[in-house]
Amino acid sequence: MRRRVHHRGVILILLSNGRIIDYVTASGALAFDGSGWPHTRYLLGPLKFHDSSLFTVTLKTLTREPRRGNGYTKVLPLNQHGAVLSFWDFLFSPNKIAGFVNSVGLKNPGIDRATGKYPRMIKKSGLKVIGSLYADDLNDLVYMANKFNDWPLVALELNASCPNIPQRSREENSAFIIESARILAESSNHPLILKLSFDDDYLFIAKTLAKDNFIEAISMNSIKYSTVFPGLDSPFSHIGGGGVSGKLSRDYYYIMAKNIMNETDISLILPVWSEECIENWLLLSTINDHDISLSFGSVFIRWPWWPTAFIKRNGKDL
Numbered sequence: 087m088r089r090r091v092h093h094r095g096v097i098l099i100l101l102s103n104g105r106i107i108d109y110v111t112a113s114g115a116l117a118f119d120g121s122g123w124p125h126t127r128y129l130l131g132p133l134k135f136h137d138s139s140l141f142t143v144t145l146k147t148l149t150r151e152p153r154r155g156n157g158y159t160k161v162l163p164l165n166q167h168g169a170v171l172s173f174w175d176f177l178f179s180p181n182k183i184a185g186f187v188n189s190v191g192l193k194n195p196g197i198d199r200a201t202g203k204y205p206r207m208i209k210k211s212g213l214k215v216i217g218s219l220y221a222d223d224l225n226d227l228v229y230m231a232n233k234f235n236d237w238p239l240v241a242l243e244l245n246a247s248c249p250n251i252p253q254r255s256r257e258e259n260s261a262f263i264i265e266s267a268r269i270l271a272e273s274s275n276h277p278l279i280l281k282l283s284f285d286d287d288y289l290f291i292a293k294t295l296a297k298d299n300f301i302e303a304i305s306m307n308s309i310k311y312s313t314v315f316p317g318l319d320s321p322f323s324h325i326g327g328g329g330v331s332g333k334l335s336r337d338y339y340y341i342m343a344k345n346i347m348n349e350t351d352i353s354l355i356l357p358v359w360s361e362e363c364i365e366n367w368l369l370l371s372t373i374n375d376h377d378i379s380l381s382f383g384s385v386f387i388r389w390p391w392w393p394t395a396f397i398k399r400n401g402k403d404l
């Protein structure tokens with residue numbers, strides 16, 4: 087049984103294996119091995135504008151079989167009204183960017199190929215890494231959990247709510263997520279993080295799983311375009327509508343965090359867009375005496391250097 091120590095007003099989650107996560111990069115932000123996409127790896131990294139070692143890196147989600155996803159350029163910048171910004175505005179008017187819609191569709195090489203390649207690279211890099219998996223079949227889930235048992239991970243994240251994957255009914259989906267989390271906890275030797283979206287019945291799922299005490303943290307996924315902009319046509323309506331992230335999703339993340347903090351003591355990994363966000367999260371965690379860490383996701387697309395600059399400027403609590 088885990089011993090829970092609350093770290094009031096401090097960005098820190100202590101996992102059952104003794105590892106600490108404070109600043110996390112969200113799945114998808116730094117590719118499959120944590121070194122980042124080409125612009126981070128070959129430009130910002132060497133120029134010291136990005137340093138993956140300051141973070142606990144959540145790898146991009148893997149599935150059992152390889153997936154082609156929905157093709158290239160399935161991420162678009164949005165303004166505050168949900169309209170797509172031009173490439174010109176993206177480059178030269180970053181203040182107009184209020185978030186992103188993505189419909190990447192879990193493009194990935196599959197767990198077998200990934201296991202042949204990435205664990206070695208992760209060991210060599212010495213990075214603190216969280217693995218991420220998605221499975222819509224329980225046998226696949228167990229298969230992947232066993233594969234991940236040989237990876238040098240700090241924790242394993244179950245991406246239970248990818249908004250780009252066709253979903254079951256809300257009730258069926260909740261039952262499936264709860265069952266998946268339980269089975270994963272039995273099969274995995276890593277601490278377990280559950281990634282949920284506002285679109286899930288997240289509070290019911292969190293309250294149910296809190297009783298068993300084997301979910302060590304909950305992280306937050308992007309939110310369906312149709313939830314954030316009801317009545318508007320998503321630029322990705324032909325491929326499921328996509329998930330909205332960034333500032334546009336802040337209010338939903340806040341409601342989620344507040345409700346989960348009120349009803350459970352599961353630690354939360356909270357998405358960050360700006361310094362103001364961080365202040366709000368610290369205040370909320372202090373008021374509720376709740377353990378949190380921070381997650382940098384699509385802010386990496388807007389200002390890829392900012393998360394590193396923030397940590398260098400402010401230091402770490404430990």
Ligand SMILES: Cc1cc2nc3c(=O)[nH]c(=O)nc-3n(C[C@H](O)[C@H](O)[C@H](O)COP(=O)(O)O)c2cc1C
Nearest residue numbers: 112113114147188245306307308331332357383384
């Ligand atoms: C381009 C892109 C790719 C993503 N890929 C994944 C993924 O593979 N697995 C996953 O769990 N989440 C993925 N996400 C969701 C992020 O990890 C994060 O949960 C989401 O963007 C919300 O956080 P944010 O508002 O801070 O960006 C992706 C997001 C974006 C924008």
